[in-house]
Amino acid sequence: MEVHHHPHIEKKSFKEYILEGLMIFIAVSMGFIAENIREKISDRERLHDYMLSLTGDLKSDLALYDSTIASNTKYSLMIDTIVESLSSGKGDMVKVYYLARKLTMGGSSPSPDSKTFEQMKSTGSLRLIHKQMIADSIAAYYLWTKKFEYWSDMQKERINEMIMANPRIFNAKVFYDIIKNNNNESLSPDLRLTSSDPKDINEVIMRNQYYYGILKLINQRALLAAAQARQLIDLLQKEYHLDKE
Numbered sequence: 001m002e003v004h005h006h007p008h009i010e011k012k013s014f015k016e017y018i019l020e021g022l023m024i025f026i027a028v029s030m031g032f033i034a035e036n037i038r039e040k041i042s043d044r045e046r047l048h049d050y051m052l053s054l055t056g057d058l059k060s061d062l063a064l065y066d067s068t069i070a071s072n073t074k075y076s077l078m079i080d081t082i083v084e085s086l087s088s089g090k091g092d093m094v095k096v097y098y099l100a101r102k103l104t105m106g107g108s109s110p111s112p113d114s115k116t117f118e119q120m121k122s123t124g125s126l127r128l129i130h131k132q133m134i135a136d137s138i139a140a141y142y143l144w145t146k147k148f149e150y151w152s153d154m155q156k157e158r159i160n161e162m163i164m165a166n167p168r169i170f171n172a173k174v175f176y177d178i179i180k181n182n183n184n185e186s187l188s189p190d191l192r193l194t195s196s197d198p199k200d201i202n203e204v205i206m207r208n209q210y211y212y213g214i215l216k217l218i219n220q221r222a223l224l225a226a227a228q229a230r231q232l233i234d235l236l237q238k239e240y241h242l243d244k245e
Contacts, residue, residue: 047128050120051240054138057113058229058236061145064110065226071108072215078103079212086169086201093191098184100204101175104163107211109152109218112145112225134239141228148225151218158211165207168200169193 078099085091120126129135171194237243
């Protein structure tokens with residue numbers, strides 16, 4: 001009868017088990033550390049790209065604020081002429097008609113670009129900003145600019161109020177001719193108001209001054225937002241080394 005001999009397996013010592021376990025632990029730990037390093041590098045690169053894009057948005061906002069202030073200043077000067085002429089009764093009525101009609105075609109209220117900030121919020125990428133002061137500064141800026149939506153709605157209301165008051169003293173056909181020809185060249189030099197009633201004139205002046213007020217308010221807020229945007233740009237450029245990009 002054939003007898004099979006089992007191969008002799010040498011038992012490992014306790015120290016060898018400890019060494020093997022230690023090697024496995026080190027290998028797993030090194031893999032974890034390497035993965036963690038890769039994630040941190042990736043997060044830094046993503047944050048850098050976000051901050052670069054955010055800075056671009058802020059620079060666009062600055063141009064928008066400058067444009068808004070210039071436009072609203074122009075409309076404010078138009079109101080100055082209308083109010084002074086109607087108050088004194090001595091102004092150039094052709095010019096008053098022209099300015100009064102052009103004035104109701106708008107003003108300017110900025111709509112800051114928040115696409116990068118909104119993207120960071122929706123993707124949870126704001127967590128990548130480790131300095132609370134920077135995160136707070138960004139959030140504060142966009143919270144402030146959100147108010148422009150309210151001021152823009154108020155501006156539209158003021159324009160509508162002027163439109164409703166203008167028929168009290170202005171000839172509708174003349175307004176039509178101004179818009180149709182986009183100038184005042186065809187208007188009669190002896191143009192008159194349709195009413196000389198002080199109450200009607202006062203009503204139109206009142207609506208103009210309310211519109212003047214909202215234009216001034218928006219410009220003041222735009223100046224403050226621009227200062228805040230510049231400070232934020234400087235902060236991001238220094239913190240994330242964006243100066244040369």
